[in-house]
Amino acid sequence: MKIQYLLLIPILGLSFAVPIERSPPKQEEQQPAEPPDTGLYYDRYLREVIDVLETDNHFREKLQTANADDIKSGKLSKELDFVSHNVRTRLDELKRQEVSRLRMLIKAKMDATMEENVQIDHLALLKQFEHLEPQNQYTFEARDLELLIQAATKDLENYDAARHEEFKRYEMMKEHERREYLKSLDEDKRKMEEAHYEEMKKKHREHAKVHVPGSKDQLKEVWEETDGLDPNDFNPKTFFKLHDTNGDGVLDEQELEALFTKELEKVYDPKNEEDDMVEMEEERLRMREHVMRNVDTNQDRLVTLEEFLKSTESKDFNNPEGWQTVEESQIYTEEELRRYEQELSAQEAALNQRAEELRKEHEDLQQRKIELDAQKKEYQQAVIHMEQQKAQQAGAAAGPNGELKFQAQVPDVPAEKANPEAQQGLESHLAPPGEVPHPGDKAADPPQETHVQQDQQ
Numbered sequence: 533m534k535i536q537y538l539l540l541i542p543i544l545g546l547s548f549a550v551p552i553e554r555s556p557p558k559q560e561e562q563q564p565a566e567p568p569d570t571g572l573y574y575d576r577y578l579r580e581v582i583d584v585l586e587t588d589n590h591f592r593e594k595l596q597t598a599n600a601d602d603i604k605s606g607k608l609s610k611e612l613d614f615v616s617h618n619v620r621t622r623l624d625e626l627k628r629q630e631v632s633r634l635r636m637l638i639k640a641k642m643d644a645t646m647e648e649n650v651q652i653d654h655l656a657l658l659k660q661f662e663h664l665e666p667q668n669q670y671t672f673e674a675r676d677l678e679l680l681i682q683a684a685t686k687d688l689e690n691y692d693a694a695r696h697e698e699f700k701r702y703e704m705m706k707e708h709e710r711r712e713y714l715k716s717l718d719e720d721k722r723k724m725e726e727a728h729y730e731e732m733k734k735k736h737r738e739h740a741k742v743h744v745p746g747s748k749d750q751l752k753e754v755w756e757e758t759d760g761l762d763p764n765d766f767n768p769k770t771f772f773k774l775h776d777t778n779g780d781g782v783l784d785e786q787e788l789e790a791l792f793t794k795e796l797e798k799v800y801d802p803k804n805e806e807d808d809m810v811e812m813e814e815e816r817l818r819m820r821e822h823v824m825r826n827v828d829t830n831q832d833r834l835v836t837l838e839e840f841l842k843s844t845e846s847k848d849f850n851n852p853e854g855w856q857t858v859e860e861s862q863i864y865t866e867e868e869l870r871r872y873e874q875e876l877s878a879q880e881a882a883l884n885q886r887a888e889e890l891r892k893e894h895e896d897l898q899q900r901k902i903e904l905d906a907q908k909k910e911y912q913q914a915v916i917h918m919e920q921q922k923a924q925q926a927g928a929a930a931g932p933n934g935e936l937k938f939q940a941q942v943p944d945v946p947a948e949k950a951n952p953e954a955q956q957g958l959e960s961h962l963a964p965p966g967e968v969p970h971p972g973d974k975a976a977d978p979p980q981e982t983h984v985q986q987d988q989q
Contacts, residue, residue, distance in 0.1 A: 572687055574663045574680075577630045581672075581680060584622045588615040609678040623672035631669045634661060662686075692821060699814045703863045704872045732806040736859060740798040744852035745791075745819035746827060746843065754791055768844045772837050783835040785820055792819045799857055811858045818858070 572578065585591050594611045595603075602608050612620075638657045658666035663683040665675045710729070714722050743750035748766075755771055756763045775787055796819075800812035827835050827843040843849055864872075 572684065574630070574661075574683075577626065577663070578680060578684055580626050581623065581677070584619055584626065585615070585677075588619045591615050591619075603681060609674040609681070612672075612674045612677055620672065623676075624670065627664060627672040627676060628670060630664060631658070634658060692817065695817060696814075699810070700864050700868075701872065702810060704869050707869060708873055708876065733859070736799075736804075736806040742795050742798055742855045742857055744822075744848070744855045745795065746823040747848070747852040748844070748850050749852075750795060751791070753794055757794060768841055769837070772840050781837065783840065785824070785833060788823055788835065789816055789820050792816055795819065815858050 591611055591614075594608060598608050635658075655666060655669075658664075658669070663680045665673065665679060714725060717725060743753060751768075751771055752763050752766045754775075755761050755766050759771075759774055772783065775791060776783060777787055777790075796812055796815060799815065800807045800809065802809055823835075824831075824833065826846075826848060827839055829839050829842070
């Protein structure tokens with residue numbers, strides 16, 4: 533189980549520890565709760581690899597004798613060559629799934645920032661991920677396990693520092709908003725608000741004494757109030773075994789943080805207006821770091837029984853100097869707050885500029901919409917006018933009962949034939965057979981209009 537504790541349990545500080553409930557001494561061992569998400573982008577892959585490796589008997593045996601340095605350095609990774617075929621097959625499948633997931637992430641990112649139909653060099657882009665070997669995308673090798681352990685160790689070592697920086701920015705933002713709010717008030721309301729603020733600060737400081745985390749007084753208080761035992765019978769070895777809740781022989785970070793619940797309850801109460809729960813979690817993190825710094829001698833983020841017993845012999849265990857809580861600590865300086873406010877001002881200016889650009893784009897789109905609507909209206913009117921003309925023409929060509937109405941078409945007579953001789957020739961051509969009209973006779977009447985039925989025949 534060492535690899536699990538070295539990679540997963542130490543990063544349980546990502547989640548907030550909860551008060552522990554002491555079970556009866558002879559109660560059946562409970563199944564350990566599923567560890568919270570580590571926050572790593574490859575968290576699921578990491579967990580699944582560890583779960584598969586722990587099913588192999590050979591690998592599990594090597595873990596029992598391996599130390600933290602062997603695991604972190606990648607020396608243990610060479611044992612991967614001796615695991616069962618079934619385990620290797622499952623690890624291969626896990627790696628293919630992880631590569632496929634990363635490829636989809638890459639494609640989604642490129643689609644959002646590049647033009648369509650652009651060829652993506654996935655192999656080159658996969659090299660940016662440090663937790664697997666990109667050259668071989670199909671099988672899980674010893675190098676993959678080594679890279680996974682190294683990447684997780686490096687990423688998690690920086691987590692506490694990132695948490696502290698995030699908390700500092702939170703505190704500066706809170707103070708910035710308070711000062712900006714005071715500027716918006718008149719003189720009388722500003723004085724009332726400042727008086728209320730000082731009253732809340734004073735009320736928050738009025739709490740019971742907070743013992744130094746990991747000190748004898750702090751552990752004896754847990755022994756008495758949480759474990760329900762006589763403080764005069766305090767025994768460090770028994771205490772260690774009581775709070776090694778999963779019985780693995782070490783105190784991980786979650787088990788350590790559970791020891792600080794009583795101390796935190798002295799200072800923070802979610803029902804109180806003056807108590808900030810974000811500050812409480814920062815307090816918990818600082819307490820855990822203090823214990824790890826003074827007790828965890830090999831810095832593997834686990835406290836062994838030997839380390840724990842040795843720490844009880846130190847001067848700080850019996851006579852600590854005192855614990856300084858978050859509100860008593862200087863989280864940031866005025867200079868840091870000033871730079872932070874300048875950063876906020878720059879961000880606000882950039883956002884305002886972008887908002888103005890979007891407003892102008894919106895106005896342009898609105899104007900374009902008005903123009904398009906006008907063009908659409910003109911087009912619709914033209915279509916209606918054309919349909920009306922067609923309807924009028926269709927109505928003029930129909931009879932009273934709706935039947936089609938035909939009109940005779942008289943051919944035009946050329947101008948050069950409009951003389952007597954040409955007209956006489958035309959009349960003789962139109963005369964019935966055997967009757968040649970005399971030049972002096974009147975022209976024959978023009979033929980009557982042909983009946984529609986005759987034309988149809």
